[in-house]
Amino acid sequence: MAHKIAPSILASDFSNLQSACExxxxxxxxxxxxxxxxxxxxxxxxxxxxxxxxxxxxxxxTFDVHLMIVDPDRYIKDFKAVGADILTVHYEACPHLxxxxxxxxxxxxxxxxxxxxxxxxxxxxxxINDIDLVCIxxxxxxxxxxxxxxxxxxxxxxxRKMIDDKSASTLIEIDGGVTSANAKKLIDAGADVLVAxxxxxKSADPKKTCNExxxxxx
Numbered sequence: 001m002a003h004k005i006a007p008s009i010l011a012s013d014f015s016n017l018q019s020a021c022e023x024x025x026x027x028x029x030x031x032x033x034x035x036x037x038x039x040x041x042x043x044x045x046x047x048x049x050x051x052x053x054x055x056x057x058x059x060x061x062t063f064d065v066h067l068m069i070v071d072p073d074r075y076i077k078d079f080k081a082v083g084a085d086i087l088t089v090h091y092e093a094c095p096h097l098x099x100x101x102x103x104x105x106x107x108x109x110x111x112x113x114x115x116x117x118x119x120x121x122x123x124x125x126x127x128i129n130d131i132d133l134v135c136i137x138x139x140x141x142x143x144x145x146x147x148x149x150x151x152x153x154x155x156x157x158x159x160r161k162m163i164d165d166k167s168a169s170t171l172i173e174i175d176g177g178v179t180s181a182n183a184k185k186l187i188d189a190g191a192d193v194l195v196a197x198x199x200x201x202k203s204a205d206p207k208k209t210c211n212e213x214x215x216x217x218x
Contacts, residue, residue: 148177
C-alpha cells in the first residue's frame with residue numbers, strides 16, 4: 001500500500017478555507033484530516049458539521065474526521081450525513097469502545113481509534129481486528145504547532161507488531177508534529193498515514209510541501 005499524506009485543515013487559514021481545500025485537491029495529498037474539538041475533551045474549539053458539509057461538495061478526496069469530543073456516539077449518524085468517510089474517536093472518550101466501532105461501521109464509515117500520548121497501545125489488543133485505523137497522537141491533542149513526542153516511534157513499532165501478530169488490516173496514522181525531518185523514520189517504524197498541519201499550511205508553498213512530503217514517504 002502506498003503511504004498516505006493527510007493535511008490537517010486545522011492549521012489552515014480559517015478565513016479562507018476554500019484556499020486550503022484547493023491546495024489539498026490540487027496536490028499529491030491523499031486525504032483531508034479534519035479535527036473536530038468541543039472545548040471539553042480538549043482545551044480548544046474548532047469547527048463541526050456545518051463546515052464539513054460546506055466543503056464536502058468541492059472535494060474528491062477522503063474525509064478523515066478526527067473527533068476530539070466527549071460522548072462521540074451521539075453524533076455518529078450526523079458525521080456520516082455531512083460526508084465523513086473515516087470517523088476516528090478517542091479511546092479515552094469511549095467507555096464502550098467496541099459498541100462505538102460497530103456503530104460507526106453500521107453507518108458505512110471506516111472506524112478509527114485515536115490514542116493520547118499517555119495511553120498504551122496494549123489497550124487495543126482485544127479490538128484491533130475491529131479497527132480500520134489507529135491514530136497515534138504524537139502531541140497532546142487540542143492545538144496545532146506542538147513539538148513531536150519522541151516516544152511515538154516505539155508506540156508505532158509496538159502497534160505494528162500487534163497488527164501483524166493479529167493478522168489485522170488496521171492502518172497506523174500519526175498526528176502531530178510531522179515534518180520532513182521525521183516522516184521517513186515514522187514510515188520505517190510502521191506508519192501508513194501521516195497527518196501534517198502546521199508543516200504544510202504554515203510553509204511558504206503548501207502545495208509544494210504536500211508534494212514533497214508525499215514523494216518522501218513513497
